[in-house]
Amino acid sequence: xxxxxxxxxDVDGTLVDSQHxxxxxxxxxxxxxxxxxxxxxxxxxxxxxxxxDACAVLLPWAxxxxxxAVADAYKEAFRAMRLLPDTMEPLFPGVKExxxxxxxxxxxxxxxxxxxxxxxxxxxxxxDLKGRFVTIQTADDNPSKPNPAMLRRAxxxxxxxxxxxxxxxxxxxxxAMAAAARTAAVGVSWGxxxxxxxxxxxxxxxxxxxxxxxxxxxxxxxxxxxDGA
Numbered sequence: 439x440x441x442x443x444x445x446x447x448d449v450d451g452t453l454v455d456s457q458h459x460x461x462x463x464x465x466x467x468x469x470x471x472x473x474x475x476x477x478x479x480x481x482x483x484x485x486x487x488x489x490x491d492a493c494a495v496l497l498p499w500a501x502x503x504x505x506x507a508v509a510d511a512y513k514e515a516f517r518a519m520r521l522l523p524d525t526m527e528p529l530f531p532g533v534k535e536x537x538x539x540x541x542x543x544x545x546x547x548x549x550x551x552x553x554x555x556x557x558x559x560x561x562x563x564x565x566d567l568k569g570r571f572v573t574i575q576t577a578d579d580n581p582s583k584p585n586p587a588m589l590r591r592a593x594x595x596x597x598x599x600x601x602x603x604x605x606x607x608x609x610x611x612x613x614a615m616a617a618a619a620r621t622a623a624v625g626v627s628w629g630x631x632x633x634x635x636x637x638x639x640x641x642x643x644x645x646x647x648x649x650x651x652x653x654x655x656x657x658x659x660x661x662x663x664x665d666g667a
Contacts, residue, residue, distance in 0.1 A: 443659050444573070444596050445540055446589060446621075448607030449551040450485050451629030454561060456527040457482055459519060464496075467511035471504075473497070482630045486609040488552045488582035489513070516557070526564040530628060536648035537570060543652055546596055548573040550588040550605065550615070555579075572596060584614035584639075589621055604655050613639035622658040624651075 450456040461481045468476055476496060484492035489512060493505040500508075519525050537547060548571055551558060555576045562568045573595040575588035593603055605616035608629020616623035617640035625636035625644040636644050643654050 442544070442546055442596065442598060442602065443655070443661070444546045444548055444592065444598055444603045445655055446548040446550050446573075446575075446592050446603060446605050448486065448605075448609070448612045448629075449549060449553055449558065449561070450527075451608035452530075452606060452612075452626055453533050454527040454529055454565075457485065457630065459516065459525060459527055460485055463512050463515040463519060464508075466515040467508050470511045470515075471507060473508070485630045486552050486583055486607070486611045488577035488580075489554075491582040492552070513554070520560060527561065529565055530648075532648040534565075534567075536651045537567075539652045540655070541570075543656075545652075545655070546573075547571045548575070548592045548596070550575045550583070550592060550607075550612075552577050552583065583609075583611035584618060586615055586619035589615060589619035593619075593621075602659060604658055606651075608636075610635045610639035613641045616640060622655075624654060624658070 447453055461478045464476055464481045468474060480496060484495050487495065489509040490505050493508040497504060497508065540547060549558065553576055555578045558574060558576055573592040575591055580587045580591065589603065589605060593600065600620040603621040604624055605612055605621050606624045606626065608626045609631040613623045613625060613636055623640050623642055625641035627633060627644055627646050633644055642658060645651065645654065
């Protein structure tokens with residue numbers, strides 16, 4: 439009988455290229471509240487955090503009421519954006535093929551993201567990925583990364599131990615969350631934090647493509663055969 443293993447993916451910056459939409463929505467939110475214009479590089483730095491936490495990082499001088507107001511304005515801007523044609527965040531190259539290979543080896547798939555559940559559902563529908571993930575942890579039900587709650591709940595959903603789980607993400611928040619949850623951590627180089635930041639936060643491997651993802655995950659979970667047994 440094959441033992442189960444779980445690959446948990448971040449979404450923004452790991453599976454989908456969402457920076458344009460996120461920067462646009464945050465810029466609109468700031469404008470609606472007369473806060474000026476955020477620098478795009480500032481916004482990219484907070485991708486991966488839950489929304490109110492991200493707003494607190496962007497506006498450290500403001501009080502929590504302002505942070506929540508910006509978060510609400512951002513949600514409204516993003517909802518309006520989704521109604522426009524051709525605004526869905528594109529998948530990065532090789533994502534579907536990598537998911538197919540992992541499932542073929544018997545891996546369970548999960549998500550751990552700062553997105554809302556509504557945002558995740560919309561994205562999964564748009565890219566025909568609904569039903570692929572056995573556990574989906576979002577900002578609606580968990581504290582923000584790098585708190586390990588998302589990975590601990592994912593483990594509980596699947597009845598697995600930390601050593602049977604790998605977190606795959608593009609930010610230091612993902613790597614630090616994995617370290618706190620005592621799971622393996624794989625970074626990807628095409629997202630929003632640098633190689634050095636990923637490694638300092640605990641990434642054991644940083645990938646430039648998903649081409650050898652299955653081999654890397656097999657090695658990190660102690661399966662050298664690649665057959666999931």
